Amino acid sequence: MSTRPAAWTRANTGARSGVGDELRVQILSAADVVQVRQRGREFAASAGFSSGDQTVIAVAISEIARNIVSYAKRGEVILQLVTNGERQGVTIIAQDHGPGIADVARALQDGFSTSGGLGLGLPGARRLMDDFDIKSASGVGTTITMTKWRRHSG
Amino acid sequence: MEVPILKQGHYVIASIQSALTDADLLQLRESLMERVGRFRARGEIVDVTALDVMDSFAVRTLRDIAHMARLRGAETVIVGIQPEVAFAMVQLGLTLKGVATVLDLEEGLAFLDEHAAGRMDKGQHRGTLGRG
Numbered sequence: 001m002s003t004r005p006a007a008w009t010r011a012n013t014g015a016r017s018g019v020g021d022e023l024r025v026q027i028l029s030a031a032d033v034v035q036v037r038q039r040g041r042e043f044a045a046s047a048g049f050s051s052g053d054q055t056v057i058a059v060a061i062s063e064i065a066r067n068i069v070s071y072a073k074r075g076e077v078i079l080q081l082v083t084n085g086e087r088q089g090v091t092i093i094a095q096d097h098g099p100g101i102a103d104v105a106r107a108l109q110d111g112f113s114t115s116g117g118l119g120l121g122l123p124g125a126r127r128l129m130d131d132f133d134i135k136s137a138s139g140v141g142t143t144i145t146m147t148k149w150r151r152h153s154g
Numbered sequence: 155m156e157v158p159i160l161k162q163g164h165y166v167i168a169s170i171q172s173a174l175t176d177a178d179l180l181q182l183r184e185s186l187m188e189r190v191g192r193f194r195a196r197g198e199i200v201d202v203t204a205l206d207v208m209d210s211f212a213v214r215t216l217r218d219i220a221h222m223a224r225l226r227g228a229e230t231v232i233v234g235i236q237p238e239v240a241f242a243m244v245q246l247g248l249t250l251k252g253v254a255t256v257l258d259l260e261e262g263l264a265f266l267d268e269h270a271a272g273r274m275d276k277g278q279h280r281g282t283l284g285r286g
Contacts, residue, residue: 033176034173034175037209052238059209059242059246062209062211066209110247120247120248124210124246
């Protein structure tokens with residue numbers, strides 16, 4: 001898992017209509033999971049992602065936001081517009097101050113769950129996104145940073 | 155957001171109208187189980203046309219609904235999975251193994267007529283013998 005390269009910068013979107021460069025959504029309940037994935041879809045749409053990729057991004061957000069509610073009770077999801085040279089993308093940061101993940105490698109395996117779920121949340125979100133990084137410490141909390149890059153449209 | 159459930163002949167039809175929270179999905183599961191019993195339904199259709207996101211929890215709940223209904227004698231068919239939703243499900247590694255899915259409501263009714271009707275005929279037949 002790499003850290004974010006210094007070359008990535010948050011996009012200056014002053015000239016872009018309808019897209020703020022950052023959006024923060026508090027996650028306190030299951031209703032917020034629906035809320036944040038809808039906001040994420042809109043964010044991806046206004047950043048020019050195809051409807052297929054908007055759905056992929058919304059599903060990935062849903063999985064990590066649900067993890068916040070299930071394990072940490074509360075947290076925050078931050079949506080950011082990013083650029084890397086010519087490439088544009090969205091970065092999603094999910095952070096909480098919950099119990100943390102004792103075994104990150106295991107939590108990223110398909111089918112591993114401590115909440116009675118399918119165990120597809122974290123590994124699924126990783127598959128859906130292009131870049132995926134997770135930092136977690138017991139008793140401190142968890143931060144997941146994931147990015148989807150927009151494919152060039154010809 | 156409560157999902158309206160209609161009765162049509164021997165079938166019940168749940169028509170999802172908007173995004174559902176995890177609690178809404180569990181409520182839908184309970185409601186469908188109750189209606190299958192109350193209406194002695196032989197088939198149920200869950201129309202997900204309005205869902206623009208199906209994550210692992212939604213897919214698991216739909217699978218549970220189908221398997222629970224089967225244990226109570228009703229066949230389930232999921233209709234209306236949108237192309238983008240199907241794309242994301244495949245990327246995520248989610249399958250609806252063992253659950254019938256068809257394109258739309260019309261196909262769903264045709265599916266049940268074919269698959270749940272056979273059970274109905276046998277059921278009626280057994281009933282006749284039992285009384286005779």
